[in-house]
Amino acid sequence: MEILIYGAVTSAIYAMLAVGFTLIFGVARILNLAHGSFYALGAYSAYVLTTLAGLPLWLAALLSIAIVAIFGVLVEKILIRPLRSSQLGVLMISLATALVVEQALFLIFGSEYRNVPAFIDTKFNLFGVDVAGQRLLTLAVATVAIGGLYAFIQFTRLGSAILAISQDPLAAKYMGIPSDRIFSLVMAISAGLAALAGVMAGPFLSVQPSMHLLPIVKAFAIVVVGGLGSIPGSIAAAFMLGYAETIVAYLVSGSWTEIVSVLATLLMLVFRPAGLFGKRAAF
C-alpha cells in the first residue's frame, strides 16, 4: 500500500516533467536539455519569494511559475531558435544554458540544500499509511495540471493549432497558423509545468544547484519508453518508471533506483526504439 501511494506521487512528478519535455519536442522538434533548469528555477524561485521577499506561498508559487515560463520563452527565442537547423546545436546550446543556470544558482545560493516551504505541513493517514500532506497535494495538483493541459489541447482552438503543428509543421504554416508564436506558447507551458513540479516537490526533494540533472535523465528515459512526442505515452511511462523505482526502493534498496531509468532506456532502445506509443523509432 505504501508502494501504491508513494509510487503515485513519484509518478506524478515525473509525469509533469516528462509531459513538458515531450510536448516541446513533439511540437517544435526541440530536445530541451535546459528542461531540468526550469524545475530547479521553479523551486529556487519559490524559495526566494517566500524566504527573502516574504510573500505568501500561493502567491510565490504562481509568480514562480510565471517567471520560469517567461524565462523559458526567452531561452527559446534568443538561444535555441537561431540554432534550430541543427538538432545537435540545439542540444548543445540548451545544455550550455542549463550549466550557466546551475553555475548562477551555485554562485548566488551556494551548494547547501535550501528549504522550500510546503503548502501542507501535516501528515495524513491514508489507508493505514502515513503520508506527508504535501506529497498528496502534489499528486492532486499534477492530476489537475495534466488533465487541464489535455483538455486544453483537445477542446480549444489553440490546442488544435498545437496538434496541427506537431503533426505537419509545413501544412500548418500554409494554413496560417503562426508557428513561432505557438512555439513560445508551448515552451511557456512546458517550462511552467516543470516549474510547478519544482514548487510542489521542492519541500520534500533536494534543492541544490545540480538538481536539474536527474530530471533530464528521468525525462529522457520516460520519453524513450513512452515514445517521443506522445503525451499519453509519457504519462503512462512516467507511471511505469515511478512505480518501478518505488518498488525497487522498497524491495531491494534505495541505492539501486538510479539504475532503473538508464536500464529501462537502454533496453527499450534495443527492443522497441519507437517506445510503447511512439510512431517512429528515429526521427
Add this chain to the structure above:
Amino acid sequence: MKAFKGLDTLSSFGGLVALLLLGVLPTLFTGKYLVGVLTVAAIYGIWAVSWDFMSGLTGRENFGHSLFIGVGAYAAGFLNVHFGVGPWWSLPASMLVSMLFAVVLGFPTLRLKGPYFALAMLSSAVIMQRLMLIFWEYTGGEEGIQDITPLIVNPLHYYWFVLAVLGGITLLLSWMARSRWGLILRAIRGDEATCLAAGLPITTYKIVSLVISAAFAGLGGALYAHYQLQVSPQLFAVVTSITIITMVYVGGMGTIFGPVGGALLLTVMTEGLRNFGEWRLMIYSLLLIFILFFLPNGIIAPIWQKMRNLGRPS
C-alpha cells in the same frame, strides 16, 4: 593515384615541433607549477582528441565522454589501491574497461538516428556519478579513492611520458582520420542511408569508432589518476564532458590536431582564471554559448589553415 589523403607532412612536422617545444618548456621555466598545468593540459588533449575522432568525424556528438574517463580512472584506482596491482597495469586495464562500456552503451544507441546516443551517454554519465556516491562503501564516495601510486615519480619525466602518449595517439588518430576510416566516418556524417547504399556496415563503424574513442579516453583517465594520485566522482561530471567538447570546438571539429591546441589553450586559460575561483565554470559555459553562435569552426584549425596558405601561392 592516392585515394586517401594520408598524413600531411607539413602538419606532422609542425606537430612534432610543437610537441618538442612543449616538452622543453618546463625546463626553461622550472617549478612544479608549470609542469603540473602542462601535464593536465596534455591529458585534456588526449581526451579531446579521442572525442574528436568519433564525434567530430561522424557528427554523432557524445555528451557523456566523462563516463569513459571516469571508468578508466576508477579502474586504475581500484586496481592500484584495492587490489594492490602494480600501477602500469592500469593502462591496459583502463582501456579495456572503457571499451566494454562503449560496447554496452553504443550498441543500443548508435543503431538509431537522432539524439538517442547523445542523451543516453549524458544520462549514463550522470547516473554513473550518482552510483559512485551511492555505493560509497566501495568507491569512497565524495572523496573517491586516495593514495594511488604514481607511474613515474619525477613530475617532469611523467610529463614527458604523457606528452609522448598524447603525440602517439594524435598521430595514430590523425592517420586514421585521413585514411579510409576517416572517409567512412565523414560519409556517415554526410548521409547514413547513402552509406548503406554504398555497401558500408555503418553501425559497426560507429560502434568501433566509439570503442576506440573510449579506449583512449579511459587511458587518459588512468594517466590522470596516476597524476592526481586520487580519483573522485567529479570526473564523471557533465562539466567535464562539456569542457572537452568546448576544447574541440575551439580547436576545430574533425581535425584531430586542432583539439590538442584547444585543450592547451583552455587549460592555460582556466589557470589564468584561477582568481575568479568559482566563476570559472560559468565563464566556460558562456564561452561555449559564444562559440556555438559565432565561431562554429573553431579558432585553432582555421588559423593553422591560414598560416599554411600564406606560405604557398594560391
Add this chain to the structure above:
Amino acid sequence: MSALLQVKQLDKHFGGLHVLKNFNMELHKGEIVGILGPNGAGKTTLFNLLTGFIPADSGEVLLRGQPIRQLKANTIVGLGMARTFQLCRPFVGLTVLENVLVGSLGPRVKTHDLGERAMHLLAQVGLADKAQQASELLSYGDLRRLEIARALATEPELLLLDEPFAGLGSSEIEALSVLIRQLHSEQHLTILLIEHKLREFMQLVSRVVAIDFGEIIAEGSPADIVKDPRVIEAYIGKQNPLNLDNHA
C-alpha cells in the same frame, strides 16, 4: 537459364494500407526492365523492399538463387545489387571523388588503386572535371550522375535506378539515357528502372512491368504496354503522364 533476380509473393502493409500485394517478378541477366506506375503505386516501396531498406511482411527475394529478403541493406550491396535514390543525398562535406571512393570500399572491389578506379568511374559519367568539387554544390543533373557513379563503384551486377529522370530537362534526359544504355552494353549490367513517365523509357527498356495499387496490371514490351487498356485506365484521371507525343 535461371533468373538473376526472383521476387515471389512479396507483400507489405504500412499500417492499414496494403502497399504491395503478393508481388511476383523475374529479372534475367542482361535485361533492362522498367517498372511503370503512377505515383503511389508502390514502385519505390518495391525498391526499398528489394534492397533491404525496409522489411517486407512476407515473400521471397532471390538474388542468383540466394534468399536476400532478410539481409541488411549494405550486405545486399555486397552481393551485387546496388541502387540509386530518387532524392540524391550526396555525402555532405566530401568532394565528388570522395563520394565515389566511399562506394569503392566494399568486398566486390578487387582493384588496389581505388583512386584511379574512382576517377575512371567519374569519367564514365562525365564528372571527371569536377572531381575535387564539394559534392553538395553540384547541379541536379550532375548529382544524378554522381549517384550512378557511386552505385557503380560498388561493382554491382544488378543496378536499380529510382526515377533517374525526375526533375531533369529534356536534353539532360537524353544524355542520361545514352549513359544508361552505355553502361548496360559496355559493363553488362542488368538494370531495373522505375519511372512514372513512359516516354523516358520507351527506347531504353526491353520489357515493362506496369503496376498500380501495389499489383502488376500488365507486362510486356513498351509498344504493347502503351496499348494495354488497364494501363491506360490507370493513368486516366491523373495528369497526362504517358507523354508519348508531347515533349516532357
